[in-house]
Amino acid sequence: MxxxxxxxxxxxxxxxxxxxxxxxxxxxxxxxxxxxxxxxxxxxxxxxxxxxxHPLRADRLARALAAMSGAPADWRWTLADARATGLRVPPLPYRLPKQEAQPGRCVVCGQPVFRLGWHRDRWSAGVVNQRAAWHACCVVAWKLWNAPSEQRRLLARVQRHRCAISDKRLLRTAEVDHRVPLYEVWRDRRDLPWPELLGYWGAPNLQVVNRVVHTAKSVAETQERARRRRDVPAPDPA
Structure with a gap:
């Protein structure tokens, strides 16, 4: 055949x-x-x-579901969390150890998971999927947040193949960049509501730029971080 x-x-x-x-x-x-x-x-x-x-649609939905859940009342993004996972990984208050996790709740957004990993009970079953811990959309959103470079072509198409900073034609060597650097999110914005924090790993904070522009931006960010460290006064001796 x-x-x-x-x-x-x-x-x-x-x-x-x-x-x-x-x-x-x-x-x-x-x-x-x-x-x-x-x-x-x-x-x-x-x-x-x-x-x-549809990774960008998955990203929007995952963040919307997180906004419906909100962070647990006693949760806060701490330095220990940031060191444990690194800043490339967004904070997930619902990704608890297995002995504490709630069956049928998504570890990304905290909302119930229904049949086929769907985020709504469109089958009117009335029960969550006790064996599921991820929405199908949240799996894709999580991959986008952790490896945005894999969606370079899609993000470039959204930008009409123009560099987000120079507005010149994107070259083949163009790279995905975070508009607001993740170190700055930790330094200045870590007390924002958790669903809002997720946006800094998602599409609203992603851009495609030409490599030479990306290099210049990274150098400027490194210089700015060094300047801020120099400007911090030394602690008084005990």
């Missing part, structure tokens, strides 16, 4: 499974799955594939 014939047979069987009443996929997810070159064969694969194809 030729490859095209195999693909057509695969897609036909997969489409029947995804459109079954039991699957009840969201319309956007189903439309995306049916347009794929190889149609996902399971509803969960269709959901995961949808969010992987």
């Amino acid at each position: 030729r490859l095209e014939e195999r693909r057509a047979a695969w897609n036909e069987r997969a489409a029947v499974a995804l459109q079954a009443p039991r699957a009840a996929l969201p319309s956007a997810v189903l439309a995306h799955a049916l347009q794929a070159r190889w149609t996902p064969r399971t509803p969960r694969a269709a959901v995961d594939g949808f969010w992987r194809a």
